[in-house]
Ligand SMILES: Nc1ncnc2c1ncn2[C@@H]1O[C@H](COP(=O)(O)OP(=O)(O)O)[C@@H](O)[C@H]1O
């Protein structure tokens with residue numbers, strides 16, 4: 750009997766911008782049901798690596814398999830059909846459309862009939878707490894609602910794995926708590942998550958496994974609490990205040 754392939758497997762991914770290697774031989778294997786926290790300083794290559802995983806950028810070298818399929822050079826749509834959805838660090842919603850219509854766009858990936866897509870969208874809108882503003886113009890929303898809308902649109906594609914790129918950045922502590930709660934409910938639906946996040950408390954409270962990026966490479970990986978106390982990680986870039994917080 751063969752074991753199931755990992756949900757997502759990225760091997761030796763490299764991306765160069767001119768002579769600068771933004772991602773430099775990074776590998777990551779993601780099992781079904783995990784919540785992985787991807788951390789690292791600004792410019793470490795996290796978003797560029799995410800873009801490769803989602804098909805939004807082709808790596809110069811390396812390979813990516815999604816549910817056993819080679820998707821290294823596949824389009825974002827192919828990734829989405831295979832069950833991968835992502836949010837952007839800078840929300841990429843259609844400003845002139847209503848919140849509901851933005852979510853319907855996501856649902857059209859799997860449903861050709863407008864009524865079916867609308868039914869999925871309404872379910873996702875209720876799930877993400879967007880019902881009170883479903884008819885608002887998306888361009889009129891503030892940051893927390895835009896970030897939530899991005900997540901809703903991704904969920905409307907009915908993904909098996911969801912990549913969130915700083916979906917909680919710029920939120921107040923109260924909004925962060927609400928967003929953490931939403932991530933937990935998404936996970937409880939059986940969706941695997943990879944989250945890029947700067948706020949360490951978020952990683953510590955949500956992630957099963959932390960993967961630390963620095964200068965385009967994975968420099969540490971393990972239980973979040975162990976990783977943030979790893980002297981190499983602290984010395985490299987996280988700062989001593991963080992190690993104190995992790996011990997507290
Ligand atoms: N399209 C691009 N063209 C040139 N340089 C880029 C581009 N995208 C990202 N970079 C550079 O690559 C590095 C990694 O960026 P990024 O992946 O956004 O890091 P992170 O998400 O970890 O902050 C940074 O130095 C950034 O300036």
Ligand SMILES: [Mg+2]
Nearest residue numbers: 795796797838
């Ligand atoms: Mg980024």
